[in-house]
Amino acid sequence: MKPAWVGICGSDLHEYLGGPSLCPTTPHPLTGETVPLTFGHEFSGVVEEVGEGVNDFKVGDRVVLQPIIYDGTCGACKEGLINCCYSNGFVGLSGWGGGLSEHVVVPESCLYHLPDNVSLEIGALVEPLAVAWHAVKISPFKAGDAVLILGGGPIGLSVIQTLKAKGAEKIIVSEVSPRRKEFAEQFGAHYVLDPTKEDIVARCRGLCEGQGVHVAYDCAGVQAGLNQAVHSVRARGTIVNIAIWEKECTIVPNDLVFKERKWMGVATYVKGDFQDVIDAISKGTIVPDDMITKKIELDEVVLEGFEALIKDKDNQVKILVKVSGAS
Ligand SMILES: NC(=O)c1ccc[n+]([C@@H]2O[C@H](COP(=O)([O-])OP(=O)(O)OC[C@H]3O[C@@H](n4cnc5c(N)ncnc54)[C@H](O)[C@@H]3O)[C@@H](O)[C@H]2O)c1
Ligand SMILES: [Zn+2]
Incomplete structure (x- = not known):
């Protein structure tokens, strides 16, 4: 070829x-x-x-x-x-x-x-x-769910588009860069939050019946974002890790245990x-x-x-x- x-x-x-x-x-x-x-x-x-x-x-x-x-x-x-x-x-x-x-x-x-x-x-x-499509497909997301996406780079923006195509009703994006926030909105995010200015966990709970989102997609791969993702997900919710981490991160198992949350990795397609x-x-x-x-x-x-x-x-x-x- x-x-x-x-x-x-x-x-x-x-x-x-x-x-x-x-x-x-x-x-x-x-x-x-x-x-x-x-x-x-x-x-x-x-x-x-x-x-x-x-x-x-x-x-x-x-x-x-x-x-x-x-x-x-x-x-x-x-x-x-x-x-x-x-x-x-x-x-x-x-x-x-x-x-x-x-x-x-x-x-x-x-x-x-x-x-x-x-x-x-x-x-x-x-x-x-296809990375985003696969991540959404093998995650427990279903039409009507509320989701949080961390990071509005090419992968985060691809996740937004996939979720839109699959009927997400509340897409919340957390992104730090002003231009990428605009891209997120343009591709269909319903709420675009700035983690340096807003309390992501409180906003996700406030926007989702006090409970938080059903699924969070980590497309940023930074500790602060992971912490927010874990606490922004409701009981029995799932954090889907798409990011490829450049260093080790910390997960507090009890944050998963007591809310029966899941953290899963997804790779390509x-x-x-x-x-x-x-x-x-x-x-x-x-x-x-x-x-x-x-x-x-x-x-x-x-x-x-x-x-x-x-x-x-x-x-x-x-x-x-x-x-x-x-x-
Ligand atoms: N699992 C896979 O198969 C697969 C495939 C391709 C890419 N990836 C990984 O997915 C991730 C995203 O890829 P990309 O190309 O979009 O990367 P990217 O670096 O362009 O985007 C990451 C975004 O996260 C934002 N960010 C940084 N800190 C943040 C925070 N605390 N909260 C919210 N957002 C924050 C950055 O501003 C940036 O826009 C990378 O880690 C990449 O390696 C994984
Ligand atoms: Zn093989």
């Missing part, structure tokens, strides 16, 4: 900054590769060659890549949990090239067709939206999530276009991509890089 549009995300930035990273420093068990690797795991593109026995794709098809690399043989994979594969990795983070490569060779199971009414640009947004997101975009139940805050060329990726996401994070949601398959 020839990559077309590539989204830059926090995992790429960690690698760029040399911080804690998902990329392997010893050979990855499935790809055998180590850093340096080619970036890009959020991307669309065009099929340029098909291998023997491939029936569902032909040259010229517009596709989006589901980047999980899995062994298919471990217990988790056999149960369909490829996202939890004991050897898993990602195209663009663990090897096999990435969105910023000129060509990428992947199994057909990694590819999904884009319908005629979904552009290649929007195709590059399917991956972060499984089969079905990509197709669900593509269908939702095609039908118009999710309209994510405004998540794209900037489109840049490949030779601008350092200054206008990585550096912009670090220095101008508040004003950016998704920066897309245009690569060879887009023209």
